[in-house]
Amino acid sequence: MTSMNRKPWAQSSFNFKVQLALVSTIPVAIGALFVILGGFDFSIGLIGVFLPIQVIVVGVFGWLKAKKRGLGDALLIFFTIFFSTLVLVLLLSVLGSVIFEGFKALTPHFIYENNRYVGTTTSLEYGGVGHAILGTILIVLLTTVAAVPLGIAMAVYLTQSQSKMRGVVRTVTQSLAGLPSVVAGLFILAVMQFTHLERSGLTGALALFPLMLPTVARVAEESLRLVPADLRMAALALGAPNHKAFFQVILPAAKSGILTALLLGLARIVGETAPLILTTNMNNTTNLNPFIGPMASLPTYVYNFLGSSYSSSQQRAWGAALVLLIFVGILFGAARILGRKKSLKTSKKAK
Amino acid sequence: MMNSTTASASTLSTEDISVWFGERQVLQDINLVFPANQVTALIGPSGCGKSTFLRTLNRMHELIPSAGLAGRVLLDGQDIYDSSVDAVDVRIKVGMVFQKPNPFPTMSIRENILSGLKLSGRKITDADDLVETSLRRASIWNEVKDRLGDQALSLSGGQQQRLCIARSLAMNPEVLLMDEPCSALDPGSTRRIEETIQELSASMTIVIVTHNMQQAQRVSDQTAFFLADENTPGVVVEFGRTEDLFNTPIDPRTNDYVNGHFG
Structure with a gap:
């Protein structure tokens, strides 16, 4: 039947x-x-x-x-x-x-050219956001190199140690997450004036650092917390020293969550505008040295051209906004796919 | 001293073991002897401290932040809590199987078996042979021999538990501690694990915590009955040959418990 x-x-x-x-x-x-x-x-x-x-x-x-x-x-x-x-x-x-709006400005040369000879009234056939894309990538990369290892280290401290300081560290991290980005920029600006540092990609990266760190630390902490305590016990009962139990058992089990932490951290800072306006200024030419001279970035590019009343400038701003949106979209998409891989694994377990 | 490489069963014994969590004492003066190649069952109602006691035998107890301990645990005459002894060395010699199967989810079946040696930083010679021998000793080889590269979590619960036993066996422990290893398993898996225990006792000393009276009678040579009255630390009420303890218990409380009158 x-x-x-x-x-x-x-x-x-x-x-x-x-x-x-x-x-x-x-x-x-x-x-x-x-x-x-x-x-x-x-x-x-x-x-x-x-x-x-x-x-x-x-x-x-x-x-x-x-x-x-x-x-x-x-x-x-x-x-x-x-x-x-x-x-x-x-x-x-x-x-x-x-x-x-952005699609109107989006042409191949808009992606790779810089703005060397572009003024507020120059037509859209000239110039582009190439220098801003490179600037954003460099600045974000610098921040990531510093913030991600430190953020993961904080997550490890918060989940693996028994220290009484954990509560303090967690509270400070959480309040850091609520820090307005312009304040982070102002802080670095003050430091720059105090130490006579010039505006550069590096100062921009420094201003983004306190914004990325809490995001990475918190998401990484969550993913490490999800690893069952059983696994650590199993590893220790097999005669593993603490560090091996962590690196060979706990960290691999939290791998996809930690990758998600990285991507969410990137998405958090890639569109930040205020700190960069304060600390790296704007640049119409390509600057690949993050340590010397101002550097362009996509958010500051949008900010600069959106302020102009000429339509070609506003079109440039929309175009750059679209490029930035695509950037963020790719990051979030990647985070979702990595997150899904994790859940696939758990559904396999159910089978 | 603690680093013999030949596999042989050891005699384990405890002297006046008392255990605290914070200010609360949960065990009082436990004196037991686990002779080499014997299976000892620890029975008693929930919350009497038998699992806690088991964890003092391979120094897993000290991983709980509020834990406290008095007394000595002797492995072939050496106090494992002596300051000259490293907890890691103790855990290599005294293996443990947990109540819930806990294979490493990021590793394959084969990698799980080899994980103990890798984690404790020992050289692996002839990995294939070690994997096969360990899986055979845990009676799971035939079920997994064609899928050693599969994720450990693709196995059923009973298979996962036998994989965990095999993982412990790969370390060639002198003593194997089992904390209710069958409580989450079906009768078929339980029977196979019980058979495994009997075979293993030829080469190691086994201590098993169980809530199942029949299981204690089937697998063990000697039995210790733990009991904790309300708000008092757990004690061993009676300890002796399994058949004596179940058939002719000396203490009336043992008699009540093994005949199902309480607990």
Whole structure:
């Protein structure tokens, strides 16, 4: 005998489907009528007409289905959908406008040329963000080289030691995570004036350091904490010294989480603007030496050109913003894929 | 002194072992002798300190921050808590199998077997032979011989536990401590592990904590019955040959416990 694989709990009658369709389309239609034919403003149509009608219709529908319980459920479902759609629309419109506006400026030479002979009115056929891309990569790399090992070391200290200082370290890390980035920039600026350091890629990297460190430390700490204590015990019971138990058993088990910490740390600082404006300034030419001279970066590039009232400059800013967005997108995508690999492993375990 | 390379069973004994967690005493004056090549079962109700006692035998106890200890544990006459003795050396000689199977998830079956030698920094000569011998001794070779490169977590719970036993055996311990090794396993896996224990006792001394009276009777030569009254530290009520302890217990509390009247 063969039996069909069904979901009997998800069956609904034809009648119910029709009612649901009516409930979800009539208020929209009325709202649209008011906006299109009545000449209402869109936001008035949405909040003044659609929203109250929809709430009443959904409420009545729920009440008829299951009295008070149905009313509560129906309203909850409606508000959940309404507000998540609202947030999604807002996010997508930000993303959409960057992609739409940025795409106009995006040409191959925009990616690799620098801005040596470009002024605020120069047309888009000349110049690009090549120097800013390189600058961002160099500055971020410098910060990463310092912040990631230290962040992981902090995570190790917080998870592996029994020290009483852990609470203090954790609190300080958490408050560092809440540090406004402009304050980090100001601090380095003050240090620069005190020590007569010139603006350079390095000072920019220094300003980003306190922003990246807490992110890396916290995510790495979480991933190390997820490694079962059993594994450490098993390794120690086999006669492993502490350091070998850590490097050969605990760290490999937390590997994907620590990679995620690295990527989230990168994504945290790659778009930081204020500290870089204060500490590296802007540069229209390519500077590959992070120790001497100001350095361009994508966020400061956006900031500089967005301030101009000329349309070609604003287009450049949008283009650079799009490049930056792609950068961040790649980082988050990589973090997600690495995170997924981890969960694949655990699902294998379930099998 | 602590570094013999030949595998041989050792006699383990404790002298007046008392254990504290913080200010709370959980064990009082435990005196037991585990003769070479014998299997000793530790039984008693939950919370009487038998697992804690087991962990004092290979110095895993001291990994708990609040832990305290008095008394001596002698491995072939040498106090393992003597300041001249390294805990790592003790754990190499006194292996341990935990209640929950805990194979290393990032390693293959084969790597798990070899992990003990790698972790303790010893040279591996003839790895293939060691892997096969260890897996055979834990009676799991036939099930995994064609998939030694697979992740250890792809095994079933019972297989994982036998892999953990094999991992301990690869270290060639003189004493093997087992903390309720079958409590998470089905009857089939339990039976195979019990058979393994019997075979292993030819070459090592075994101490096993168990909640299962039948298991204690099946596998052990001698049995110690632990008991802790409310708010008092755990003590050994009775210790002797397994058949004596189960059939003709001297202490009435032992009689009640082994016949299922409490606990």
